[in-house]
Amino acid sequence: MKFRKLYWVTEQVGQDGSSEVVAVFTSIFDLRNKGLRWDAEIDRKAALRVTLVKLDSSRKPFGTWQSPDFTGMREALDPFVESGEFDGPSCDQLVEDLKNFCAAPAG
Numbered sequence: 001m002k003f004r005k006l007y008w009v010t011e012q013v014g015q016d017g018s019s020e021v022v023a024v025f026t027s028i029f030d031l032r033n034k035g036l037r038w039d040a041e042i043d044r045k046a047a048l049r050v051t052l053v054k055l056d057s058s059r060k061p062f063g064t065w066q067s068p069d070f071t072g073m074r075e076a077l078d079p080f081v082e083s084g085e086f087d088g089p090s091c092d093q094l095v096e097d098l099k100n101f102c103a104a105p106a107g
Contacts, residue, residue: 006062006085009051010035013066014044028090036101045106050098067102070095
C-alpha cells in the first residue's frame with residue numbers, strides 16, 4: 001500500500017468570502033465519492049473550494065480551485081499524472097464531477 005502524501009481539502013465558501021473546512025481526503029476516488037456534498041450544518045454555500053496540499057509541509061498548496069468552473073485545475077494536475085501519483089482519466093472525471101456537483105443548487 002502506498003503512503004499518501006497528498007491531501008485534498010474541501011471548504012464551503014460564503015458570499016463574503018469566508019470559508020470553513022468540510023473534509024480532507026487522501027484520494028481522488030474518496031473526494032469524488034464522499035466529498036461532493038454540502039454540509040447542512042455549515043451556512044456557507046456560495047461556492048466549493050478544493051485545495052491540494054502536501055502532508056507535513058509548510059509550503060504553499062499545490063493548487064486551490066473554486067466553483068463554479070475550477071479554472072486551471074485539470075492542467076495543474078498534469079505534473080501529478082506524469083509522475084504517476086494520479087491517472088489522467090481520474091483527474092478528468094474529478095473536474096467533471098466537481099463542475100456537475102456545483103451546477104446543482106446547494107442543499
